[in-house]
Amino acid sequence: xxxxxxxxxxxxxxxxxxxxxxxxxxxxxxxxxxxxxxxxxxxxxxxxxxxxxxxxxxxxxxxxxxxxxxxxxxxxxxxxxxxxxxxxxxxxxxxxxxxxxxxxxxxxxxxxxxxxxxxxxxxxxxxxxxxxxxxxxxxxxxxxxxxxxxxxxxxxxxxxxxxxxxxxxxxxxxxxxxxxxxxxxxxxxxxxxxxxxxxxxxxxxxxxxxxxxxxxxxxxxxxxxxxxxxxxxxxxxxxxxxxxxxxxxxxxxxxxxxxxxxxxxxxxxxxxxxxxxxx
Amino acid sequence: xxxxxxxxxxxxxxxxxxxxxxxxxxxxxxxxxxxxxxxxxxxxxxxxxxxxxxxxxxxxxxxxxxxxxxxxxxxxxxxxxxxxxxxxxxxxxxxxxxxxxxxxxxxxxxxxxxxxxxxxxxxxxxxxxxxxxxxxxxxxxxxxxxxxxxxxxxxxxxxxxxxxxxxxxxxxxxxxxxxxxxxxxxxxxxxxxxxxxxxxxxxxxxxxxxxxxxxxxxxxxxxxxxxxxxxxxxxxxxxxxxxxxxxxxx
Numbered sequence: 001x002x003x004x005x006x007x008x009x010x011x012x013x014x015x016x017x018x019x020x021x022x023x024x025x026x027x028x029x030x031x032x033x034x035x036x037x038x039x040x041x042x043x044x045x046x047x048x049x050x051x052x053x054x055x056x057x058x059x060x061x062x063x064x065x066x067x068x069x070x071x072x073x074x075x076x077x078x079x080x081x082x083x084x085x086x087x088x089x090x091x092x093x094x095x096x097x098x099x100x101x102x103x104x105x106x107x108x109x110x111x112x113x114x115x116x117x118x119x120x121x122x123x124x125x126x127x128x129x130x131x132x133x134x135x136x137x138x139x140x141x142x143x144x145x146x147x148x149x150x151x152x153x154x155x156x157x158x159x160x161x162x163x164x165x166x167x168x169x170x171x172x173x174x175x176x177x178x179x180x181x182x183x184x185x186x187x188x189x190x191x192x193x194x195x196x197x198x199x200x201x202x203x204x205x206x207x208x209x210x211x212x213x214x215x216x217x218x219x220x221x222x223x224x225x226x227x228x229x230x231x232x233x234x235x236x237x238x239x240x241x242x243x244x245x246x247x248x249x250x251x252x253x254x255x256x257x258x259x260x261x262x263x264x265x266x267x268x269x270x271x272x273x274x275x276x277x278x279x
Numbered sequence: 280x281x282x283x284x285x286x287x288x289x290x291x292x293x294x295x296x297x298x299x300x301x302x303x304x305x306x307x308x309x310x311x312x313x314x315x316x317x318x319x320x321x322x323x324x325x326x327x328x329x330x331x332x333x334x335x336x337x338x339x340x341x342x343x344x345x346x347x348x349x350x351x352x353x354x355x356x357x358x359x360x361x362x363x364x365x366x367x368x369x370x371x372x373x374x375x376x377x378x379x380x381x382x383x384x385x386x387x388x389x390x391x392x393x394x395x396x397x398x399x400x401x402x403x404x405x406x407x408x409x410x411x412x413x414x415x416x417x418x419x420x421x422x423x424x425x426x427x428x429x430x431x432x433x434x435x436x437x438x439x440x441x442x443x444x445x446x447x448x449x450x451x452x453x454x455x456x457x458x459x460x461x462x463x464x465x466x467x468x469x470x471x472x473x474x475x476x477x478x479x480x481x482x483x484x485x486x487x488x489x490x491x492x493x494x495x496x497x498x499x500x501x502x503x504x505x506x507x508x509x510x511x512x513x514x515x516x517x518x519x520x521x522x523x524x525x526x527x528x529x
Contacts, residue, residue, distance in 0.1 A: 014434070015341045022337040023349070025330045029402050030355055032377055033367040040370060101517050105281060108509040108516075110463025112483035116490065116502045117284035120291050125495060127287050155281070206357075213360030215466030220487060233362035237470055240366055252363040259358035266358070267351050 037256045041249040052250035057226045061235035069211040072151040076207050080158025088166040106155050114152050115220025118145055141223035149217035154210040161203035165196045198272045209262040292503045295496050303500040308476050316482040320461035323400040328454040331408025339416045356403050361466030368399050369471045391473040399471045400461035408453030415449040448523030455519055459512040
């Protein structure tokens with residue numbers, strides 16, 4: 001950093017060294033491991049890769065992951081929109097500031113602790129366990145708990161992305177619509193929703209990525225039974241632990257592609273919104 | 280969805296007698312798990328604080344080929360499922376892996392040790408500092424720096440006295456966010472670690488193992504300890520962000 005003062009900002013050695021360090025660091029931690037997923041999955045050619053993808057346990061895991069996202073994304077969208085609406089349109093909402101900060105809680109709680117809470121609540125010795133047992137409803141170590149865990153960890157995304165947009169938007173357009181005689185749901189569908197659509201889509205995208213990729217919380221509540229309660233990330237870990245590295249990498253490629261698609265869409269959406277990831 | 284599970288856990292924890300709670304919370308295996316979790320998370324948070332700031336700086340201030348792709352790629356850890364991250368890191372940093380084999384002759388094992396846990400935590404908490412520092416750096420006026428230069432400050436002085444102070448709240452926020460994420464991380468660390476008690480067993484894995492043994496009280500006690508720490512971190516992050524915004528308005 002202590003290069004000569006005469007150097008112009010763009011030329012000189014210092015920028016090159018700094019760029020070099022940045023890229024080297026990213027390569028060590030990020031690029032080489034990311035590239036390894038693809039290289040490892042295809043190093044025996046495309047044939048074994050494809051045959052891994054047609055095995056029943058893999059197909060079931062992929063299907064389950066899809067189902068988890070199909071349930072938790074809509075649920076969290078409705079919740080996120082309601083929460084955002086309630087928090088930005090009622091300024092005298094009791095405990096508003098408190099709830100605004102508490103909404104991020106699922107991000108700061110360890111996924112394992114989130115899963116543990118669900119087990120304690122719905123498990124056999126849990127609060128609702130007795131009642132559920134009597135009515136023969138199985139939640140923990142079955143699909144319902146996996147949905148609960150997934151929905152829990154991906155809960156804040158939509159609300160987080162929509163709240164700043166709604167706040168910036170203000171009330172003017174909605175009030176105008178209201179004085180022109182629009183009903184509440186008309187205002188919502190025709191004025192509010194179109195205005196927040198990019199923020200909402202951004203939130204949806206992040207919710208989906210998290211829902212499909214969640215490991216910790218789901219692994220605690222699912223029981224991890226191959227072909228039954230195993231989502232794709234659990235399949236990756238299980239296959240690896242059982243020395244079926246190739247199967248693990250084939251599934252990892254699918255999840256890696258999901259991440260890639262998410263990033264590309266995210267980049268496109270970011271150009272349309274001004275929201276930043278972490279704020 | 281959010282409050283009832285938390286309350287359920289605290290009530291479960293209350294049913295454990297205080298002496299026993301204390302005994303489980305401070306048992307040697309738990310203490311060593313906290314040590315591995317928090318020391319490693321802290322070290323990785325600091326490393327990411329330094330390199331994250333550097334990456335943000337490079338991305339904002341310099342022009343170079345593939346800059347846009349590199350910028351976008353910083354978010355990979357947010358999008359990549361942690362199980363995939365753990366899987367590939369375990370391979371790359373193993374004794375025979377691309378990077379691990381460079382360290383093996385020096386007698387440094389990375390996968391299945393504490394260092395491996397650190398590498399996994401570094402990867403998953405990488406974006407936080409970059410993404411908190413980047414917007415602040417973008418808004419910073421370069422006139423101030425030029426003024427410092429023209430008044431005869433060296434580049435080092437300019438950086439240390441003019442650039443760093445307003446960035447500091449953002450860096451700290453990013454470090455705290457990364458630390459919180461690393462403390463709770465499970466997916467990638469469970470795969471790259473050998474999960475041996477007193478060696479590289481982290482607190483979330485300990486909870487998981489207690490649950491597998493149907494030791495609900497044990498799992499709950501450690502869970503409450505972790506949850507309490509997450510809550511403290513959440514408050515700290517909120518305060519840091521408020522501090523950062525106050526700096527803005529001046």
